[in-house]
Amino acid sequence: MTDLPSADLPSEARVVIIGGGIVGASTAYHLGKMGYSDTILIERGKLTSGTTFHAAGLVGQLRSNANITQLLGYSVDLYKNLEKETEQATGWKMNGGLRLACTQERWTEVKRQATTAHSFGLDMQLLTPKEAQDLWPMMTIDDVVGAAFLPTDGQANPSDITLSLAKGARMNGVSIYEDTEVLDVEVEDGQVVAVMTSKGRIKCDKVVNCCGQWARQEAKKVGVNVPLVSVEHQFMITEKIEGITPDLPTLRDPDRLTYYKEDVGGLVMGGYEPNGIPWATKGFPEKFQFSLLDSNWDHFEQLVELSLGRVPALETAGVRELINGPESFTPDGNFILGEAPELKNYFVGAGFNAFGIASGGGAGMALAEWVVNGEPPYDLWPVDIRRFGRAHFDTDWVRKRTLEAYGKHYTMAWPFEEHSSGRPNRRSPLYDQLKSQGACFGEKLGWERPNWFAREGQEAKDIYTFNRQNWFENVGEEHKLTRENITVFDQSSFAKFKLVGPDSEKALTWICANDVAKKPGSLTYTQMLNDRGGIECDLTVVRISNDEFYIVTGTGYATHDFDWIKKNIPEGLNAQLIDVTSGYSVLSVMGPCARKVLQKITDDNISNESFPFGSMQTLGVAGAPVMALRVTYVGELGWELHIPTEFALNVYQALMAAGQEFSIGNAGYRAIESLRLEKGYRAWSSDIGPDHTPLEAGMAWACKLKKEIDFKGRKALELQKIDGVKKSLCCFTVDDPSIILLGRETIYRNGERVGWLTSAGFGFTVQKNIGYGYVRNQEGVDRTYLKSGSYELEVGTERVACDIHFTALYDPKMEKVKQ
Ligand SMILES: Cc1cc2nc3c(=O)[nH]c(=O)nc-3n(C[C@H](O)[C@H](O)[C@H](O)COP(=O)(O)OP(=O)(O)OC[C@H]3O[C@@H](n4cnc5c(N)ncnc54)[C@H](O)[C@@H]3O)c2cc1C
Numbered sequence: 001m002t003d004l005p006s007a008d009l010p011s012e013a014r015v016v017i018i019g020g021g022i023v024g025a026s027t028a029y030h031l032g033k034m035g036y037s038d039t040i041l042i043e044r045g046k047l048t049s050g051t052t053f054h055a056a057g058l059v060g061q062l063r064s065n066a067n068i069t070q071l072l073g074y075s076v077d078l079y080k081n082l083e084k085e086t087e088q089a090t091g092w093k094m095n096g097g098l099r100l101a102c103t104q105e106r107w108t109e110v111k112r113q114a115t116t117a118h119s120f121g122l123d124m125q126l127l128t129p130k131e132a133q134d135l136w137p138m139m140t141i142d143d144v145v146g147a148a149f150l151p152t153d154g155q156a157n158p159s160d161i162t163l164s165l166a167k168g169a170r171m172n173g174v175s176i177y178e179d180t181e182v183l184d185v186e187v188e189d190g191q192v193v194a195v196m197t198s199k200g201r202i203k204c205d206k207v208v209n210c211c212g213q214w215a216r217q218e219a220k221k222v223g224v225n226v227p228l229v230s231v232e233h234q235f236m237i238t239e240k241i242e243g244i245t246p247d248l249p250t251l252r253d254p255d256r257l258t259y260y261k262e263d264v265g266g267l268v269m270g271g272y273e274p275n276g277i278p279w280a281t282k283g284f285p286e287k288f289q290f291s292l293l294d295s296n297w298d299h300f301e302q303l304v305e306l307s308l309g310r311v312p313a314l315e316t317a318g319v320r321e322l323i324n325g326p327e328s329f330t331p332d333g334n335f336i337l338g339e340a341p342e343l344k345n346y347f348v349g350a351g352f353n354a355f356g357i358a359s360g361g362g363a364g365m366a367l368a369e370w371v372v373n374g375e376p377p378y379d380l381w382p383v384d385i386r387r388f389g390r391a392h393f394d395t396d397w398v399r400k401r402t403l404e405a406y407g408k409h410y411t412m413a414w415p416f417e418e419h420s421s422g423r424p425n426r427r428s429p430l431y432d433q434l435k436s437q438g439a440c441f442g443e444k445l446g447w448e449r450p451n452w453f454a455r456e457g458q459e460a461k462d463i464y465t466f467n468r469q470n471w472f473e474n475v476g477e478e479h480k481l482t483r484e485n486i487t488v489f490d491q492s493s494f495a496k497f498k499l500v501g502p503d504s505e506k507a508l509t510w511i512c513a514n515d516v517a518k519k520p521g522s523l524t525y526t527q528m529l530n531d532r533g534g535i536e537c538d539l540t541v542v543r544i545s546n547d548e549f550y551i552v553t554g555t556g557y558a559t560h561d562f563d564w565i566k567k568n569i570p571e572g573l574n575a576q577l578i579d580v581t582s583g584y585s586v587l588s589v590m591g592p593c594a595r596k597v598l599q600k601i602t603d604d605n606i607s608n609e610s611f612p613f614g615s616m617q618t619l620g621v622a623g624a625p626v627m628a629l630r631v632t633y634v635g636e637l638g639w640e641l642h643i644p645t646e647f648a649l650n651v652y653q654a655l656m657a658a659g660q661e662f663s664i665g666n667a668g669y670r671a672i673e674s675l676r677l678e679k680g681y682r683a684w685s686s687d688i689g690p691d692h693t694p695l696e697a698g699m700a701w702a703c704k705l706k707k708e709i710d711f712k713g714r715k716a717l718e719l720q721k722i723d724g725v726k727k728s729l730c731c732f733t734v735d736d737p738s739i740i741l742l743g744r745e746t747i748y749r750n751g752e753r754v755g756w757l758t759s760a761g762f763g764f765t766v767q768k769n770i771g772y773g774y775v776r777n778q779e780g781v782d783r784t785y786l787k788s789g790s791y792e793l794e795v796g797t798e799r800v801a802c803d804i805h806f807t808a809l810y811d812p813k814m815e816k817v818k819q
Pocket residue numbers: 018019020021022023024042043044045046047048049050051052053054055056057058059158180181182183210211212213214218233234235323324325326327349350351352353354355356357358359
C-alpha cells in the first residue's frame with residue numbers, strides 16, 4: 001500500500017463515491033449535473049460487477065409512501081430520456097406493469113393500492129381477469145379475481161442503464177476509476193478527510209458509500225452502522241417461448257410469490273421464497289466480481305411449481321439459466337440513504353432490496369442533493385439512515401429480521417401488521433407484568449410496546465384482515481376508560497435526551513420554533529424546523545435547571561432527532577447532548593381521575609394551582625423520585641411519569657393499587673392513536689414532517705413568531721405568512737361505519753384530487769372514522785377556500801362522502817386537559 005497518489009489517480013476531490021453499481025453511477029451522474037465535476041467514483045472491479053449486472057430489470061413505481069413513489073417515478077422519467085442524452089443504450093421499455101389478485105382479501109389490498117396510486121398521481125387501472133389476460137395472453141386466469149395495471153411501469157437492462165449513467169457522469173466531468181479498491185476512509189475531528197485506495201490516497205470533503213451488499217462492512221471501518229445483510233435471490237431465464245412478445249408488461253403475481261418479464265422472446269421468472277437463504281454470514285469471498293452463486297434448483301422448485309399454475313408454457317420451455325445472485329436486504333424492506341449520524345460528511349446509498357434498478361435513478365438524485373445541500377430534496381424518512389437505532393447494531397438480529405422481511409415481500413401487507421422475528425428485544429421493566437395482564441405487544445425500534453390488552457380468556461394476538469380486526473372492541477374499551485376514568489400507558493420506549501451546559505438555553509432557543517427559555521420546571525411543546533420551515537422534530541422540552549434541559553420524543557425518532565439537535569447546536573456553544581433513553585421508564589397516567597389517583601400515592605400537592613398544565617415537578621411516589629410532566633397526547637387530564645428505570649415497577653404497582661376504586665386499567669398504543677385523532681394531535685412522519693410547515697399543519701400557535709427571537713426556519717415561516725400557504729392539514733370524518741380508513745385515501749374537493757390522508761383511524765368517543773390530510777391548491781388555501789368545497793374520499797377505489805372539520809372533534813377548547 002502506498003500513500004502517494006498513483007500516476008492517474010488525483011490526490012484530491014470534493015466527493016469520492018465508493019462503488020460502481022447503478023447507485024454509485026447514478027449518484028455520480030447527478031453530482032456531475034449539479035456542477036460537482038470534481039467527483040471521483042472508485043470501483044474495485046469493473047462498473048456493474050457487483051450486484052447490478054445480474055438484476056432482472058423490472059422497474060415498478062408504487063410504494064406506500066408518496067415521496068418514495070415520486071422518487072421511483074423520477075427514475076422512470078430519467079430512464080426514458082437517458083439513451084438520447086448519452087447515446088448509450090439502456091434497454092428501457094415502458095410496457096406497463098400488471099399485478100394480480102387471486103383472493104378477495106388480496107383484491108381489497110390491490111384496490112387500496114390503486115387508490116394509493118391515485119393519491120400520488122399515478123394512473124393505476126383496475127382490470128377484470130379477462131382484460132389482464134388480453135395484456136398477458138400466456139397466463140391462466142382461473143383463480144384471478146382482478147388485476148391492477150400501471151401503464152408507466154417498465155423494464156430496463158441494468159448494466160446498460162448503469163453504463164449510460166456513468167457515461168452521463170463523465171460527460172459532466174466526473175472521473176471514474178475501475179480496478180481500484182478503497183481500503184480505508186480517514187477521519188479527523190469527527191469528519192471525513194480522505195480515502196485510502198489501492199492506488200493511493202485521495203484527500204476529499206465527502207465520501208459516499210454505494211457499496212451495495214458490502215456497504216455494511218465498509219461503513220463499519222469508520223464506526224457507521226448500515227443495517228443490511230446479503231440474501232440469495234434467484235430468477236430463471238427461459239429460451240424463446242411462442243407467444244411471448246416484446247411488448248409484454250411486467251407481471252407480479254404476489255399470491256404465487258413470483259414476478260415475470262419478457263427477455264429476448266423468452267421469460268424471466270423470479271420470486272421471493274418464504275425461507276430465504278442468507279449469504280456471506282461469515283464474510284465475503286475475495287474478488288466476488290461478475291460472480292454468481294451456484295444455481296439452487298431445490299430451493300427454486302417451490303417457485304417453479306407456483307409459476308406453472310400461472311404460465312403453463314413454462315412446463316415445456318427450455319431453461320437458459322437459473323441465475324443465483326446475492327443482493328442486500330434490510331430489516332424493513334426499504335433502502336438506506338443519507339448522511340450517517342455517526343460521521344460527518346459520510347453518506348450512504350445501499351440496501352436496495354431487489355429494487356435498486358427501479359430506485360437507482362431517483363436514489364442517486366436524492367443522494368447527490370443530500371451531499372451538495374446537506375439535506376434531501378424532500379422528506380425521505382422511510383429510507384433515511386436515521387430510522388435505525390440501537391436494535392440494528394447486532395448483525396445476527398438484523399439478519400433475522402431481514403429474512404422475515406424478505407419472506408414477506410409478496411405476502412399480504414395487512415394493516416397494523418407487526419414483525420415476529422427477533423422479539424422480544426428491548427423490554428420495559430413492566431414487560432412481564434403487562435404480558436401477564438394480557439398485553440398484545442407491537443414493536444418499534446426493537447422496543448416491545450403494548451398495543452392493546454386482551455380480556456381474560458382472549459388470546460393476546462392480532463388477527464389480520466382489511467375489516468375491523470379482533471382488537472377493535474378492546475381498544476374501544478381502553479379508549480372509553482381513558483375518557484371516563486383513568487388508564488396507564490407504558491411509554492418507556494420514548495426517546496429521551498438531556499442537553500446540558502451553560503449555553504443549552506441559547507442552543508435550544510435557536511433550534512426550537514417555540515420559546516423554551518422559561519423558568520426551571522417549565523415544559524414546552526415545540527417543533528424544530530429546517531430552513532424551509534419544514535418540521536424536522538416534534539417534541540417536548542422540559543427545563544430542569546438553568547443549564548439542563550430534558551427532551552422527550554417518539555420512540556422511532558431517537559436517532560433522527562438526536563442527530564438533528566446535535567448538528568444544529570451553533571458552533572462555539574457549550575451544550576452537550578446525551579441520550580438517556582434507557583435511564584427512564586415512562587408511565588402516562590391519563591383520564592379525569594388521574595389527579596385523584598396520583599394524589600393518593602404522593603405527599604406533594606398536585607392540585608391544578610400547585611401543578612398547572614405545561615409544567616414539571618419531581619414528586620416522591622412509592623419510594624421513587626419521579627419527574628412528572630403535566631402534558632397529554634390523548635386529550636385528558638394527566639401526567640407522564642418519568643421514572644428512573646429501577647423504580648418503575650414499584651410506581652406501576654402503587655398506581656394500580658391506588659386506582660382500583662376508580663377502575664383503573666391498562667391501555668395501549670392503538671388506544672392512544674384513536675384518542676389523539678379525536679383531539680387533533682399531529683403525528684410526526686405522517687401528518688407532519690420536513691415537507692410541512694407549522695403554518696400548513698395548523699400549528700403556528702406553537703411557534704414564537706410574535707416574539708422578537710430568531711430561530712431556525714423563522715425566515716421561511718415569515719415569508720409563508722405573507723405569501724399564504726398552498727396546502728392545509730384538515731380533519732375529515734366519514735359517518736358510514738362500514739367504511740374503514742387506514743391512511744393514503746385520496747381526498748377530492750369538488751370532484752378534483754387535492755391530496756390524501758396522512759393518518760386515519762376510528763374515534764370511539766365521536767363514533768366516526770377520522771382522517772387527516774392536506775388539501776392542496778397552487779393558488780393558495782385559506783379557510784374560505786376550504787369551507788367552500790364539497791369533499792369526498794376515495795377508499796379502495798370507491799368514493800365516499802365525508803365532512804371537513806377545522807377544530808378538534810373532542811374538547812376543542814382544551815377544557816378537559818387544563819382542569
Ligand atoms: C437476482 C436478482 C434480481 C434482481 N432483479 C431486480 C429487478 O428486477 N429490478 C430492480 O429494480 N432490482 C433488481 N435487483 C436488485 C438490483 O440488482 C440491486 O438492488 C442493485 O443492483 C444494487 O445496486 P448497488 O449499486 O447498490 O450495488 P452493486 O451493484 O453491488 O454495486 C456496489 C459496488 O461497490 C463495489 N465496492 C464494494 N466495496 C468496494 C471498495 N471497498 N472499493 C471499491 N469498490 C467497492 C462493488 O465492487 C460493487 O460493484 C435484483 C437483484 C438480484 C440479485
